[in-house]
Amino acid sequence: MNIEEYFGMSENPFKTTVDEKYYFQSIQHSTAFNKIKYLVDRMGGLSVLIGGAGMGKSMLSRRLIMDLNPDEYEVGLIIVIHTEIKGVWILRQIAKLMGVDSASDADPIGTISKLYEKLYELNSEGKKPVILIDEANMLTKKDQMEELRGLTNLEVQGQKLINIVLIGIPELEDSLKLDPPLAQRVTVKITLGPLQQSEIKTYIQHRLNIAKGPAGLFDEDSYNIVYNRTKGIPRLINTLCYNSMWAAKDLGVKKISADVLASVATNAFSHLGEV
Numbered sequence: 537m538n539i540e541e542y543f544g545m546s547e548n549p550f551k552t553t554v555d556e557k558y559y560f561q562s563i564q565h566s567t568a569f570n571k572i573k574y575l576v577d578r579m580g581g582l583s584v585l586i587g588g589a590g591m592g593k594s595m596l597s598r599r600l601i602m603d604l605n606p607d608e609y610e611v612g613l614i615i616v617i618h619t620e621i622k623g624v625w626i627l628r629q630i631a632k633l634m635g636v637d638s639a640s641d642a643d644p645i646g647t648i649s650k651l652y653e654k655l656y657e658l659n660s661e662g663k664k665p666v667i668l669i670d671e672a673n674m675l676t677k678k679d680q681m682e683e684l685r686g687l688t689n690l691e692v693q694g695q696k697l698i699n700i701v702l703i704g705i706p707e708l709e710d711s712l713k714l715d716p717p718l719a720q721r722v723t724v725k726i727t728l729g730p731l732q733q734s735e736i737k738t739y740i741q742h743r744l745n746i747a748k749g750p751a752g753l754f755d756e757d758s759y760n761i762v763y764n765r766t767k768g769i770p771r772l773i774n775t776l777c778y779n780s781m782w783a784a785k786d787l788g789v790k791k792i793s794a795d796v797l798a799s800v801a802t803n804a805f806s807h808l809g810e811v
């Protein structure tokens with residue numbers, strides 16, 4: 537028997553994949569969300585979302601994409617999966633996401649001018665282009681940064697033509713330092729922090745509720761342990777709760793106590809070092 541059957545849930549509530557239907561509007565997440573929304577709405581140009589691993593940056597960006605009305609915004613997401621990608625690849629991806637065919641372009645100049653035309657067209661239709669670049673901390677080459685700078689320079693009548701939101705772990709700041717003029721163009725730097733202690737219970741209940749799990753699964757005094765062992769980092773909360781469900785099943789109990797959580801945390805996080 538698996539934990540879904542054991543606890544009578546439709547699915548695992550504590551998956552560590554990004555699934556927008558589980559989005560929880562924490563104080564940190566909603567503050568960051570509103571700031572980005574405000575910026576892209578006013579064509580703020582370049583902004584940066586920084587947060588430690590597992591804090592919910594990817595979740596937030598997917599939620600934002602869902603929220604941006606396609607009649608008003610032209611939205612595209614790039615996930616950087618390799619440090620060696622060429623700057624021109626970024627340009628081509630952005631062009632593609634904006635509906636520009638750059639496959640036959642012999643050089644980047646052709647792509648840039650087609651992209652400019654497209655952005656100009658979108659601008660005259662009153663549409664706001666938004667490009668989110670997740671895992672942007674993997675951009676560690678100067679040519680990658682220079683390509684982005686070129687794009688942030690595209691303007692018409694003193695107005696930016698494209699919004700670019702760079703998303704990544706704090707090392708993203710080192711990437712920006714590779715190109716000081718680009719770093720200077722960052723309009724707003726948004727930091728995403730962990731959940732507050734007072735939000736832990738609601739977060740857990742929220743996820744349990746969506747997966748039709750038992751509301752009283754965790755003893756009241758276990759939420760403090762969750763906070764102490766995860767410091768409010770959502771991915772770690774999920775991992776801890778998931779492993780605790782298995783432990784409860786193995787013990788043949790239906791409620792998770794603070795003691796079970798504490799011993800699961802010690803085991804589950806022994807490879808992490810200081811959290």
Ligand SMILES: Nc1ncnc2c1ncn2[C@@H]1O[C@H](COP(=O)(O)OP(=O)(O)OP(=O)(O)O)[C@@H](O)[C@H]1O
Nearest residue numbers: 552553558559560589590591592593594595770771
């Ligand atoms: N606001 C939230 N609501 C619900 N679940 C969340 C939220 N934030 C994070 N999570 C959960 O935590 C896990 C990690 O989130 P996510 O992948 O977005 O983190 P990240 O900041 O992008 O991490 P990394 O830097 O490693 O890419 C996911 O399973 C996600 O479902």
Ligand SMILES: [Mg+2]
Nearest residue numbers: 593594595670
């Ligand atoms: Mg991520």
